[in-house]
Amino acid sequence: MGKIFKLLGLALVLALGIGLAVVAGDYGPWYFAWLVGTTMIVLIAAAGAVLFDTQEAATSGEA
Amino acid sequence: MPLIDPSVVDLSRMQFALTALYHFLFVPLTLGMTFILAAMETVYVITGKAIYKEMTQFWGKLFGINFAIGVATGLTMEFEFGTNWSMFSHFVGDVFGTPLAIEGLMAFFMESTFVGLMFFGWDRLSKPGHLAITYLTALGSNLSALWILIANGFMQNPQGASFDPVTMRMQFTSFLGLVFSPDAQAKFVHTSIAGFVAGAMFIMGISAFYLLRRQHVALAARSFRMAALFGVISSMAVVTLGDALGRLDYLVQPTKIAAIEGLWQDSNAHSTVAAAPWLLFALPNDATQSNSFEIGVPYLLTPLVTHSENQVIPGLITQERMAGPRILDGIKAVNALQAFGARHDAADLAAFQASEGNMGYGFLAQRNAPNQDLKLITPANQDAIVAQTERDIVPNVFVTFWSFRLMMFLGFYFVALFAFASYYSLRNELMKHPWLLKATMWSIPLPIMATEFGWITAEAGRQPWSVFGWLPTFQAASSHPVGYMIFSLIGFALLYSSFIAAELYLMFKFARLGPQPHHDAPEEPGMSPMFARAAE
Amino acid sequence: MEMFVALKVIWAVLLGVLLTGLAVMVGMDMGVGSMLRFVGRNDAERRVALNIIGPHWDGNQVWFILGGGAIFAAFPTLYATSFSVFYVVMILLLFSMIMRPVAFEYRSKVPGDKWRGTWDWAFLISGALPMIIYGAAFGNVMEGVGFHYSWTGQYFQDESFLSYLLNPFAVMCGVLSLALSLYQGGTMLMLRGEEPIYGRARGFAIGGALVAALLFAAGGFWIAHLNGYAFSAPVDPNMPPTPLTGQSVVVQPGAWMNNYHRYPVLWVLPALGLLGMLGGAAMAALRKPIIGWWLGAIAWIGVIFTTGASMFPFLMPSSSNPDQSLTVWNATGSEYNLGWMLFFALLFTPIIIAYTSWCFYVMRGKVRIGDITKNTHGY
Incomplete structure (x- = not known):
């Protein structure tokens, strides 16, 4: 149930983002x-x- | 009607300019540092490395010292329109006040509520939760700038309102016209990104100071890297947007662009349009309306300003001459408007509406009319008054020319400095180039100075108008006695200078002190730090 | 009712809501600031008091900024006139208000009695002075202010600033406002503080509430004999918003009671105010700060809406040229503007209330002296 809400929330944020x-x-x-640049x-x-x-x-690995 | 006292107008302008410039010493750092803090915290949340939390908190502390004065001096700005510019507030409040109110609702509440949680909520929120708060603070402070600059865009190029002769003010007619005005758009992006440059330079400069003294190297090298990359893109974007703004001024504020370029004669007066020189150095003389000395780069001016090869940029003297008929027509408009206000007669209204577009020029002539009364203009004194008013449409060219040039030279310097800084930071060769670190450290105040010059260019170049083409600054001020102005100016001077002393004292103290070890135990890089609850 | 008239009335009510929100939220912080030197007898205690409101003062202060912005947009002529006419006190208010954010951020950053002591005085000034000015502004507006307009809509001041600085009724209103803020701040310190701060704050809350109740009642009797303003001819509420033409106004002793005589139901408002104050004093005495805090908010609602109901539709009457008095009908923005502003207010107010409450929820719980010394990112 919690997962569904999270997904729905995420979908809402994405939809708002696209709309904006x-x-x-x-x-x-x-x-x-x-928006894009920042x-x-x-x-x-x-x-x-x-x-x-x-x-x-990488450097500490070589040394 | 009591006369407008020119010294009160000048003192009001001085007070507004001083308080605005002072406020803007602090704003750019807020706009930029919040996003850099958000970037640092993002790395902390993703990688789980404690050093990035330490970075966020250390720079956050310096941010807080700066933020407090930014908020405090912002209060002054919100009130000064009412306390010192009553005619302006009455004349455009219906459209100008709206973005300020929305700023409060949408942005300032967000920024101010979440900044509290950003400082106090470290132990009470999950990692992603706190990160979200930091982003909301950053977004909120930049949205604040957005609405303020929408309001400012209206003063530069009034869009979305029309004058109503019954209520004697500009009334709001188009929300979209106001918000999406090209001036507002370009101004917001230019200003916000200029803040990014200032924030990046501040963090990079203090990091360079640590690197030079081999102190706090882990924190300083990482901060330097992030700030350098942040700054290199921002500084390029700032220059791009500056160009966009210049082109806009060419289209809607021809007096400003001519003043910026020190252009008294048309751009094709001395050579062909294409070969017109762009002035690298000049000494504009406002009294003689010419440049005493100039060094130019040929073939640069026309493409730079007009984005074309053949469009002529009208010089200030030509523009003065073109304003003459508008001033005459404007005097008719204002007289008709006053008659309509007294009698509400349809004939007066029709006469006003025929000349409405030039009303602002009529107000401009008021200053030069006998007794500041346009009705006392007769055919005998008319020519002298119009000639005097023609010269009033020109802003102070010396100030506009030089503030623009200083801003622009600094802008290109930032691009170069950030480019070198990014290059050597990416190669981890910073320590081999102490000159670069020293230059960075001494450059900390320069972006802030550049934003101040930008403000002067935009607002001094807008003169003599308070709302371009509609309301002269001379008419816009409150009708205070001089004593009021002296009282408030002395108060501001005392208060603001003690603030800046306290701020600089604390900034130097905490920057010299550097990051302090925390009481929390060093944390283990967990399996999935993204979802670890903040129990540390 | 025409749309424009409805919008004018809605914005008049929203103006009251804003002024109340400002009084409750900013007043609470101002109250804490004013009593800081007295509830905290040493540095650690004072830091506890500061950290109780520390996470919230900045957000609360936005009520003040929003108040300025909303008056600017929804009542442009009122904003232009009142801020300029009251220039001297407005500037004093501004000076004291801008000291406060700096005091919060800087006070505890440096040890040393001299440094911190200076900032503690700044808290006292920046807490008490704005509240007194806030209340006094209401008092002065009720008595009428000397101003008139030229044909362009520019205001001109007709009386010296001394007349509104030294106005006894206004001074009384200022003290009432300060007393309410002490009461509100006191309950907040009780909510999140422990002894000995708790006990001292309780004293301030009880005292503030009782003084406020006394002054509020006295003010009511005073108003009944004070000069009020009334229309001498019917006014069209749908008129174009300009004070230049369209109304005739007379000055009458006791006119501010007219609305109460016409609509006796309005007596609920002053009753609410008194209930808030007396009930609040009782709740503070019974050590129930949460109910006490909310009763403080109710007291403010009572006080501000009592004033509004008494003056409606007047906003700022002119004593020197009553016909140009500012009212709800002639001082608003245009219909288009009020509509957009209402849209944004309806959109954002629930969101603001939601995250402000969430912020208080996250920072809930008692602030202890131990927390202050351990925590490096507090005040």
């Missing part, structure tokens, strides 16, 4: 760009940190 993106893309191209900036920064840990593990 469609409206923003239609009327406000720059708003849309901000998500990307945050994810790339996070990926950079993960890469740092991998690099560190």
Whole structure:
């Protein structure tokens, strides 16, 4: 039961996200760009940190 | 009717500019740091490594010191429209107040409620729960900026409202027109991302300070990496959006773009349209309406501003001449409006409506009319008043020109700095380049300065209008005695300077101190940290 | 009833709701701020008191900002006029309000009696002064304010700021407002604090509630003899919202009681106020802070809606040019604007109430001195 609610909640968030993106893309191209761009900036920064840990593990492995 | 006292208007402008610029010393860090904190915490939740929690909490503490003054000085802004700009509030409150109210409902409540949980809820929420709170705080603070800039977009290019002669104010007519105004859109993205750059530079700069002293290296190297990547994309986006805003100004605020480019004559006056030079350096002289000295790069101006090869950019002197007929027509409009207000006669209304589009120019002439009364304009003094008012449509070119250039040069400097920083951080070679670390550390205040110059460009370039084309700044202020203004200015000066002293003291203290070891036991990287309850 | 008139009335009620929300939520924090130096006799005790409202003061303060924004949008002329006419006190209010966020964030970041003592004084000023000004503003508005408009809609002030600064009725309203905030803050400290803070806060809650009840009753008798305002000719509620034309108003002693004579059912409101105050004092005495807190909210509802019902439809009467008094009919925004604002209010208010309550739920429980010294991310 709890799982179903979680899935439903997730589906709702996704549907809202798509709805928002469609409206923003239609009327406000720059708003849309901000949504996509900010998500990307945050994810790339996070990926950079993960890469740092991998690099560190590799160097300490060599040493 | 008592006359408008120019010194009260000037003091009101000074107070607004000082309080707005002061407020904006703190806002960019809030806009940017919240998202960087969210990125750090995301890595913590995904990998479960305690160092990322430590990073989030350490930078969160510095964020909190900054956030408090941001909130406090924001209160001033919300009240100043009413306390100092009563005519403005009356004239556009019906459309300008709405985004401010929605900001409260949608964004400020969210940001302020969740920021409390962000600081206090570490031990009371699950990891993903706390992460969600951090994201909501970040989203809330940026949504705040969104609604404020929608309101500001209306002042730059009034869309979504029309003037109502019965209530003597602009009335709201289109919600979509207001919210999706191109000015509001480009302004929001430009400003929000400028905040990202400021946040990234702040974190990167302090991390560089630690790296230079070989302190807290694990935290500093990771923070540096994240901030550098965050900043390199943000700084490029900021430049892109700045270009979009310039093109918009060309379309809807020709006086502003001409002032930004120091363009007294049309862009084809001295050479062909295509070869028109873009001024790298110039000394605009507002009194003689010319540049005393200029160095330009040929072939750059037209494509840069118009995104074309053949569109002419009208110079300020041409624009002054073109304003003449509008001023004459505007005087008719305002006189008809006043007559309609007194008698409610249909003929007056018809006369007003015929010239409605130029009403703002009529108000502009009021300052130069005898006794500030347009009805005292006669054929004898008319030409002199119109000529005087023509020159009033030009903003202060020296200020606009230079604040824009300083902002822009800084913007390109940020792109370069973040690019080097990202490159060497990705190669883990930062320690070999202390010059880069030093440059980063000393650059911490620069993005904030750039945003201040941006504000000056946008708002000084908007003059003499408070609502572009409709309401001159001269008419917009409250009818206070000078004494009121001196009282409030002294108070603000005392209060705000003691705040900044306290803020800088605490910032330096805690940045020098660095992250402190926590009382919690170091945690084990669990099997699936994503779903581990926060019992640590 | 026409749509526009309905919207005007709805926004007048919402204005009351906002002013009440502001009074309850911000008033509670202000009350704690004002009594901080007295309920906490040493640094650790004061930090406990601060951390009780610590997670919530910022969210609560948004009521204040929202109040400003909503008046700006829904009653533009009222916003433009009242904030400018009351310039001197508005600026004082602003100065004291902006001290508070900084005081919260900075006070406990540095040890040292001098540093913390200074901020504790800032809490006292930034708690008591805004509440007094808030109440006094109501008092001044009820007495009428000297202003008129030029043909463009620009206001002009017709009296010195001293007349509203030193107005005895307004000062009494200010003290009433401060007393209510002490009562509300006291019950909050009882809710999440332990002895000795609990006992001292209880004293403030009882005292505040009783003083408030006394002043509220006295104010009622005073109002009955005070100059009120009334229309001397019928007014069209559907009129275009402008104070420049369209109404004639007379000043009459006792006119603020007219609505109560016409609709005796309105006496429920002052009764509610008194019930909240007297009941609240009793509940604090019986050590039931939760009921006490809610009775404090009811007391505020009673006080603010009593005032509103007495003045309706007047919002800010002009003593120097009564015909240009601001009313619910002539000071609102346009119909289109009020409609959109209502849409957003209906959309977001439930969401705000939901997450604010959730936030209080997450941070529930007693705050102890031990927690303060251990926790590094509190105040």
